[in-house]
Amino acid sequence: MIHNRIRDDFRWFKNNPEIVYLDSAATSLKPYSVVDATIKYYEYHCTNPHNSDSTFAYKAHKIVDETRKLLADFLNANHNNVVFTPGATFSLNMIASSLSKFINSDDEIILTNAEHASNILPWFEIRENKKANIVYADTNIFDNSKTEKNILSKINDKTKIISFANGTNLIGTEIDAESLSKKIKEINPNIIVIVDATQYLGHKMMDLKNSNIDFVVGSAHKMLGPTGIGFMYINDTFFNKINPMVVGGGMNHAIRKEYYTLLDGPSKFEAGTINVAGIYGFNASLKYYQTLDMEKECNRIYELKKYLDDELSKIKNITIHNKGINSFITIFSYDGIFSQDLASYLGLQNIIVRSGLSCAKLADEIINIPHVVRVSMHFYTSKNDIDKLIDVMKNFKKGDEFNGFI
Amino acid sequence: MDSFNKKNGPSMREVVSYYLDKPMNKIDLSFLNDKSNTKLTFSVKDDANGIYEIEGYESFNNKSSSCIDNITVYLKIDNNIVIDAKFSGFGCAVSTVSTDLLCRIIVNKTKEEVKLILDNYFKMISSEEYDESILDDLNAFQSVAEHAHRIKCALVGVNAISKIIEKK
Numbered sequence: 001m002i003h004n005r006i007r008d009d010f011r012w013f014k015n016n017p018e019i020v021y022l023d024s025a026a027t028s029l030k031p032y033s034v035v036d037a038t039i040k041y042y043e044y045h046c047t048n049p050h051n052s053d054s055t056f057a058y059k060a061h062k063i064v065d066e067t068r069k070l071l072a073d074f075l076n077a078n079h080n081n082v083v084f085t086p087g088a089t090f091s092l093n094m095i096a097s098s099l100s101k102f103i104n105s106d107d108e109i110i111l112t113n114a115e116h117a118s119n120i121l122p123w124f125e126i127r128e129n130k131k132a133n134i135v136y137a138d139t140n141i142f143d144n145s146k147t148e149k150n151i152l153s154k155i156n157d158k159t160k161i162i163s164f165a166n167g168t169n170l171i172g173t174e175i176d177a178e179s180l181s182k183k184i185k186e187i188n189p190n191i192i193v194i195v196d197a198t199q200y201l202g203h204k205m206m207d208l209k210n211s212n213i214d215f216v217v218g219s220a221h222k223m224l225g226p227t228g229i230g231f232m233y234i235n236d237t238f239f240n241k242i243n244p245m246v247v248g249g250g251m252n253h254a255i256r257k258e259y260y261t262l263l264d265g266p267s268k269f270e271a272g273t274i275n276v277a278g279i280y281g282f283n284a285s286l287k288y289y290q291t292l293d294m295e296k297e298c299n300r301i302y303e304l305k306k307y308l309d310d311e312l313s314k315i316k317n318i319t320i321h322n323k324g325i326n327s328f329i330t331i332f333s334y335d336g337i338f339s340q341d342l343a344s345y346l347g348l349q350n351i352i353v354r355s356g357l358s359c360a361k362l363a364d365e366i367i368n369i370p371h372v373v374r375v376s377m378h379f380y381t382s383k384n385d386i387d388k389l390i391d392v393m394k395n396f397k398k399g400d401e402f403n404g405f406i
Numbered sequence: 407m408d409s410f411n412k413k414n415g416p417s418m419r420e421v422v423s424y425y426l427d428k429p430m431n432k433i434d435l436s437f438l439n440d441k442s443n444t445k446l447t448f449s450v451k452d453d454a455n456g457i458y459e460i461e462g463y464e465s466f467n468n469k470s471s472s473c474i475d476n477i478t479v480y481l482k483i484d485n486n487i488v489i490d491a492k493f494s495g496f497g498c499a500v501s502t503v504s505t506d507l508l509c510r511i512i513v514n515k516t517k518e519e520v521k522l523i524l525d526n527y528f529k530m531i532s533s534e535e536y537d538e539s540i541l542d543d544l545n546a547f548q549s550v551a552e553h554a555h556r557i558k559c560a561l562v563g564v565n566a567i568s569k570i571i572e573k574k
Contacts, residue, residue: 340474340498344556356474370496371474399423401499404553406422406546 006292006380011035013380020351020385025169025329025358025376027221028202030285034225037284038277045280048273050250060276067279068266070286074201075216077208077233083269084279087230088198089118091217092163094269095194095232096122098242099161102192105131107160110151113366114139114168117359119196123163132160139366141171141322148180152187161192167200170360170374171367172322172329174200178211185212192238198222198230202378203298203328214238220278224378225285229278234269246271297379302326304377304386311390318393321367331372334396339371341401346373348404349392418546425543426499431509433458433480433494446492456495463492464573468566470558475501479509479566488512488520491567498559500550505563507543512567520571524564531560 007013009031012021021029047057049064064084072079085091103109109123113136127134135154140146151162162184166177177195184191194215197206202222214237219230234242244251244262248271253261262268308330309323317335334342343355354374357363364370375389434456438448447461455476457467463480475497482490491509496502508527512520527544529536533551550560 338496338498340559341500344498344553347555399419402419402422404549406419406500406549 006297007382009033009288010380018350020388022375022377022381022385022389023352023354024202024378024381025172025199025222025374026354027227028224028378029380030224030226030281031288033284033288034281038226038281041277041280049276050273063283064274064276064279067283067286070283071231074286074289075206075208075233076210077206080265081208081233081235081239083232083234083266084274085217085230085232085269086228086275087219087221088196088217089219091230091232092118092194092196093122094245095215095217096126097245099192100126100130103130103132103160106158107132108135108154108156108158109133110135110137110154110159110162110164112137112139112147112151112164112168113362114171114173114360115163115165115362116169116196116198117361119163119165119194120362123161133158135159136362137164139168139171139173139363141173141366142325144173144175147173147175148183151180152183155184155187155191159188159191161194163194163196165196165199166206167197167202167204168360168363169199170329170331170358170363170372172325172327172331172376174204174326177213177216178207181211181213199328203294203301205294208233208235220282220285223282223285224288226275226278226281229275229282232269244269244271248272292379301328301377301379301381304381304383305330307383308375308386308390311386312393315393315396317398319369321369321372328377330375331367332375333369333372336398337401339373342396343373345396345401345403346389346392351389351392353389418548421543421546422499422503425503425506429502429506431492431506432502433460433492458494460492463490464570466566466569467495468562468569470497470501470562475559475562477501477505477563477566479505479563479570481512481567481570483517483570486517488515488517488571493563493566497562500547500556500559501562504544504547504560505567507546508564508567511542511544517571520567524568524571527564531557 010029011032012029045060047060049060051057052061068079068082072082103126111134123134126132137150137154166175181193184193192214195213197216197218201218214235216233221227251263251268251271253263305327306324309320312318312332313320319333321331339355343353346353356371358374448458451457451459457478460480463482465478465480467478469476477493477495477497480492481488491512493505493509523540526536526541530548531551538545547560550556
């Protein structure tokens with residue numbers, strides 16, 4: 001069984017044999033090659049990639065370049081359009097602040113109501129500062145084409161930006177961003193399209209060379225990589241139109257007393273010493289993906305989610321809120337039990353899940369319930385993990401949520 | 407329901423389950439519509455977060471940082487004595503029931519007496535020695551101290567009460 005091989009690549013499972021990890025949408029586990037790569041940086045290289053004065057010091061520089069190319073391959077993009085950042089949240093904040101100069105009063109920014117806080121709040125800043133408006137398109141849990149239609153129907157002459165996740169972190173829906181972007185630009189080619197691919201890239205690659213998306217953001221730690229490193233893709237149109245939001249070393253070419261000039265390429269958006277160890281780990285995680293049959297693994301998890309939904313649905317009092325969709329996420333609630341009490345109970349049974357709205361704080365209107373328990377999977381999730389959850393929920397009785405502390 | 411009694415009364419869990427289903431001091435829109443509660447004059451301030459305004463009451467809204475608990479406490483204080491205590495909002499069993507029980511226990515107590523109760527409650531939650539005799543049913547939350555991730559739940563409403571009491 002090929003899947004057992006995947007599991008063997010994660011020391012975490014050996015270190016935590018009793019724990020069932022079902023919170024991969026919050027952060028994925030890391031294969032040992034990722035962990036080893038970060039250690040390799042500190043123990044063997046540990047030079048600053050800005051130093052290219054010796055072959056030895058240049059090693060780190062080469063790994064950064066190689067990682068940029070690996071990531072570009074994953075996105076099917078040109079590596080010169082890929083900028084390293086501390087993560088998707090940072091990227092979205094940078095993009096929003098750099099686009100601010102293009103926004104006028106009464107301009108409209110379209111978001112969906114399933115967005116993560118990191119793709120909502122940066123736009124609040126622009127709304128406030130520029131007297132612009134945010135328009136929310138409704139997310140349809142069971143029909144992604146309806147979500148797309150809802151987004152397209154919000155477009156008018158005032159629309160400046162459309163920013164959406166192609167994989168939502170709570171509802172678990174997926175949108176074909178490349179295709180949606182084409183439809184948006186057919187209506188108005190000047191609308192700026194931004195895709196939060198943080199969840200999507202955990203299990204799918206993108207095809208940016210055949211798209212007209214302007215910006216894409218992601219985080220390595222959802223992609224089997226380390227925390228603290230992520231990226232933003234900026235297309236050719238905007239690469240020279242926007243200015244770096246952070247300035248300092250490594251991004252300037254010359255500094256005179258009155259002015260400075262920028263470096264070309266991604267470096268101009270990468271002021272300061274970036275998270276080098278993180279990039280070494282990201283390098284290993286991207287190489288790890290190359291060893292997987294991603295489509296096959298993705299379909300396996302889709303089936304596993306449907307199996308989970310079917311089994312949980314048989315339990316009285318449980319409602320699945322995104323039942324049967326192609327997703328790595330299942331959200332459910334249990335009548336009369338506060339989600340945190342249930343998640344805490346599952347924790348006591350060594351099953352790690354998440355309660356609440358997982359930062360998608362406008363999404364309560366989609367599911368018509370203020371909070372849920374989220375189960376999220378990744379390629380290393382096994383049927384055995386899911387069976388343990390089903391078993392615990394089958395035996396759960398109201399009152400059990402107090403086990404251990406009341 | 408009788409108070410928790412270690413020897414022959416209801417179990418701690420029964421106490422908590424009972425007040426989770428039937429909170430004594432919780433106000434919400436149904437409370438507003440209930441004619442038997444007309445002695446309170448209150449209005450909706452923020453329906454989404456279940457925040458109200460009650461005439462003659464001081465209030466404090468408290469949220470937990472890492473979950474969605476959102477509780478507002480309302481105290482009527484007259485001549486240094488807590489005359490009435492209510493709460494509104496939503497949260498897990500630990501946060502809502504601890505707030506509910508405390509709202510009951512502090513009524514007809516002076517601010518100083520309430521501070522003593524709160525002080526002992528905080529000690530209990532921190533695994534320090536405390537006086538069980540004055541915490542009544544709140545002793546149900548003794549073991550929360552052993553569950554680091556739930557301690558914040560046991561403090562959401564209680565801290566709100568403390569904020570009002572500590573106010574000059």
